[in-house]
Amino acid sequence: MTTPFLEVRDLHVxxxxxxxxxxxxxxxxxxxxxxxxxxxVGESGSGKSVSTLAVMxxxxxxxxxxxGQAILNLEGGPVDVIAxxxxxxxxxxxxxxxxxxxxxxSSLHPYYTIGDQLSEAWRLHNHGSKRDGLKRxxxxxxxxxxxxxxxxxxxxxxxxxxxxxxxxxxAMALINNPALLIADExxxxxDVTVQSQILQLLRDLQRDFNTAxxxxxxxxxxxxxxxxxxxxxxxxxxxxxxxxDDVFYKPMMPYTMGLxxxxxxxxxxSGGRLRAIPGQPPSLIVLPKGCSFEPRCHxxxxxxxxxxxxxxxDLEEVMPGHFGRxxxxxxxxxxxxxxxxx
Amino acid sequence: MAKYLAKRIAYTVLILxxxxxxxxxIFSVLPMDPAALTCGKTCRPDVIEANRHxxxxxxxxxxQYWNFVxxxxxxxxxxxxxxxFHCDAPAFGYSFNRHECVTTLIKEAFPVTLSLAxxxxxxxxxxxxxxxxxxxRFKHRIPDRLATFFVLVGTSLPTFITGLLxxxxxxxxxxxxxxxxxxxxxxxxxxxxxWMKTFIWPWMVLALAYAATYTRFTRSSVIETSxxxxxxxxxxxxxxxxxxxxxxxxxxxxxxxxxMAGLDFAGLLGGAIIxxxxxxxxxLGRLAIRAVLIDYDLPTIVATTLLAASFVxxxxxxxxxxxxxxDPRVRVA
Numbered sequence: 001m002t003t004p005f006l007e008v009r010d011l012h013v014x015x016x017x018x019x020x021x022x023x024x025x026x027x028x029x030x031x032x033x034x035x036x037x038x039x040x041v042g043e044s045g046s047g048k049s050v051s052t053l054a055v056m057x058x059x060x061x062x063x064x065x066x067x068g069q070a071i072l073n074l075e076g077g078p079v080d081v082i083a084x085x086x087x088x089x090x091x092x093x094x095x096x097x098x099x100x101x102x103x104x105x106s107s108l109h110p111y112y113t114i115g116d117q118l119s120e121a122w123r124l125h126n127h128g129s130k131r132d133g134l135k136r137x138x139x140x141x142x143x144x145x146x147x148x149x150x151x152x153x154x155x156x157x158x159x160x161x162x163x164x165x166x167x168x169x170x171a172m173a174l175i176n177n178p179a180l181l182i183a184d185e186x187x188x189x190x191d192v193t194v195q196s197q198i199l200q201l202l203r204d205l206q207r208d209f210n211t212a213x214x215x216x217x218x219x220x221x222x223x224x225x226x227x228x229x230x231x232x233x234x235x236x237x238x239x240x241x242x243x244x245d246d247v248f249y250k251p252m253m254p255y256t257m258g259l260x261x262x263x264x265x266x267x268x269x270s271g272g273r274l275r276a277i278p279g280q281p282p283s284l285i286v287l288p289k290g291c292s293f294e295p296r297c298h299x300x301x302x303x304x305x306x307x308x309x310x311x312x313x314d315l316e317e318v319m320p321g322h323f324g325r326x327x328x329x330x331x332x333x334x335x336x337x338x339x340x341x342x
Numbered sequence: 343m344a345k346y347l348a349k350r351i352a353y354t355v356l357i358l359x360x361x362x363x364x365x366x367x368i369f370s371v372l373p374m375d376p377a378a379l380t381c382g383k384t385c386r387p388d389v390i391e392a393n394r395h396x397x398x399x400x401x402x403x404x405x406q407y408w409n410f411v412x413x414x415x416x417x418x419x420x421x422x423x424x425x426x427f428h429c430d431a432p433a434f435g436y437s438f439n440r441h442e443c444v445t446t447l448i449k450e451a452f453p454v455t456l457s458l459a460x461x462x463x464x465x466x467x468x469x470x471x472x473x474x475x476x477x478x479r480f481k482h483r484i485p486d487r488l489a490t491f492f493v494l495v496g497t498s499l500p501t502f503i504t505g506l507l508x509x510x511x512x513x514x515x516x517x518x519x520x521x522x523x524x525x526x527x528x529x530x531x532x533x534x535x536x537w538m539k540t541f542i543w544p545w546m547v548l549a550l551a552y553a554a555t556y557t558r559f560t561r562s563s564v565i566e567t568s569x570x571x572x573x574x575x576x577x578x579x580x581x582x583x584x585x586x587x588x589x590x591x592x593x594x595x596x597x598x599x600x601x602m603a604g605l606d607f608a609g610l611l612g613g614a615i616i617x618x619x620x621x622x623x624x625x626l627g628r629l630a631i632r633a634v635l636i637d638y639d640l641p642t643i644v645a646t647t648l649l650a651a652s653f654v655x656x657x658x659x660x661x662x663x664x665x666x667x668x669d670p671r672v673r674v675a
Contacts, residue, residue: 109576
């Protein structure tokens with residue numbers, strides 16, 4: 001296997017607040033290669049976005065306390081964006097790594113035309129005239145499937161529909177052909193038919209440009225459609241890391257099971273209630289001493305010695321390429337999952 | 343755009359008509375006889391009646407209003423024969439106390455108020471907006487704290503305090519200005535330097551109060567815009583902080599400031615009563631105050647009130663048009 005493009009190692013992100021230190025990320029490690037899609041799933045506040053914003057260097061340096069490494073393996077050699085200076089990271093941003101956001105309604109500047117905004121992104125990292133920039137913008141809009149791109153480039157964001165705006169955002173993110181695209185809930189704000197179009201577009205573009213994609217979502221349907229591998233996050237930590245099939249069919253963490261069981265499914269008959277995970281995620285300021293998920297876990301009673309309450313389980317490779325953070329044995333977890341599905 | 347403009351203009355005209363009706367009505371129903379006010383306490387009833395007829399106050403109210411409106415467009419004649427006199431269009435009435443057409447009084451006073459308003463406006467916009475931007479840029483750091491202090495001082499000191507302090511220290515204590523220059527109207531066309539000398543102190547007094555408000559407003563507008571999603575997008579493109587601030591943040595943050603600036607400027611055009619009084623400036627504010635407190639000069643009160651209201655209404659229209667230039671969502675609906 002070739003070297004992955006992005007290697008995140010033991011990333012910690014803390015935010016000091018008047019109430020105490022918010023520990024948003026506590027030792028996140030993952031890798032993504034070009035052409036590969038890594039999904040990060042988890043509920044709101046689990047630290048999904050925080051980790052990718054750290055990779056992009058978009059946290060306020062004066063506020064956020066960031067340690068660890070986020071290495072981009074560029075052609076000219078590896079660069080650690082956590083250690084790099086702001087101006088160094090700025091040169092990589094938009095050029096080597098780009099990001100699209102959840103709400104395309106508010107992510108484009110309302111006072112500039114779509115063409116201007118795309119052209120600005122291109123001209124920032126390339127030497128070219130305004131006209132070249134606009135030409136490139138139209139080209140990209142065409143690629144992402146905006147009909148009449150030359151004409152639509154003169155439009156303002158409010159003249160675009162939600163799906164079109166997200167297409168324009170994608171065009172802007174990919175205008176410099178970055179090696180890494182971070183998509184932070186790219187379809188959450190869109191309606192379902194548009195969602196699948198956008199996912200299809202991302203898939204096609206990834207194939208054409210050989211982009212590494214980090215997809216942040218809480219929608220496991222989106223994960224299933226687009227990803228190769230999945231990171232499940234809970235309370236600032238990765239609790240399960242595996243291929244898409246392993247996560248769906250052999251989850252090795254009660255939290256992942258809970259997520260899977262809370263998806264409505266047509267093959268499970270009607271009339272039944274969806275099973276929600278009881279309780280709330282813990283405060284990121286005062287975390288439980290043991291496993292963060294223990295207070296909500298429906299399997300904790302199977303661990304008789306009370307380790308769940310006192311000791312944080314490690315992220316262990318329970319099967320080849322499949323990591324889980326749980327005190328229960330893989331066999332017990334498999335059994336629990338089978339029972340849960342039935 | 344043309345449709346938007348036409349709609350806004352029609353709307354403005356309608357409001358102006360309503361304003362003129364209500365202003366005229368309010369002062370006509372006051373328990374004060376304008377005819378009796380035309381001559382002193384020892385006035386004979388027949389003189390009052392004669393004046394009432396000459397001023398056209400003996401006809402139904404709606405006809406009076408009609409004559410008033412007509413006068414604004416074609417001028418107005420009062421009385422007949424030898425005692426007749428004429429006010430040129432736009433005529434707002436005749437002031438018996440001052441023995442002048444109200445329009446003449448306004449023509450004298452308006453340049454003073456305009457000078458005061460323009461100078462103060464320029465000064466406070468420059469100071470207020472730049473301090474606001476600096477404060478937002480260095481949020482919670484020393485420049486921001488200093489700006490906050492300035493805001494506190496500026497907003498808590500009323501103009502009648504700062505104005506008097508200015509007079510005491512600048513003129514009397516330090517002798518920086520000749521007392522004779524205070525309140526002396528000098529046309530900026532004939533003597534720009536003298537004009538500046540007259541107005542620099544009142545400008546500073548007015549600008550201090552407004553600049554403080556604008557510093558606070560600009561600061562919060564810039565900070566609010568900074569947290570918008572599209573600013574995060576701009577940063578994720580790799581733009582430098584400078585470009586993000588000047589091109590992306592300020593462009594959006596300036597819109598509400600324009601609205602506020604337009605209305606504040608219009609308000610000042612109606613007369614800065616306190617500042618004009620302190621610096622003895624013969625502007626619209628002083629004209630109005632004298633008409634209200636000393637002369638009971640109803641035609642002048644009606645005219646100055648109507649004028650002040652019109653400035654606000656018309657400036658609203660101008661702000662709306664400006665807004666269309668700033669915000670494409672208004673322009674390209």
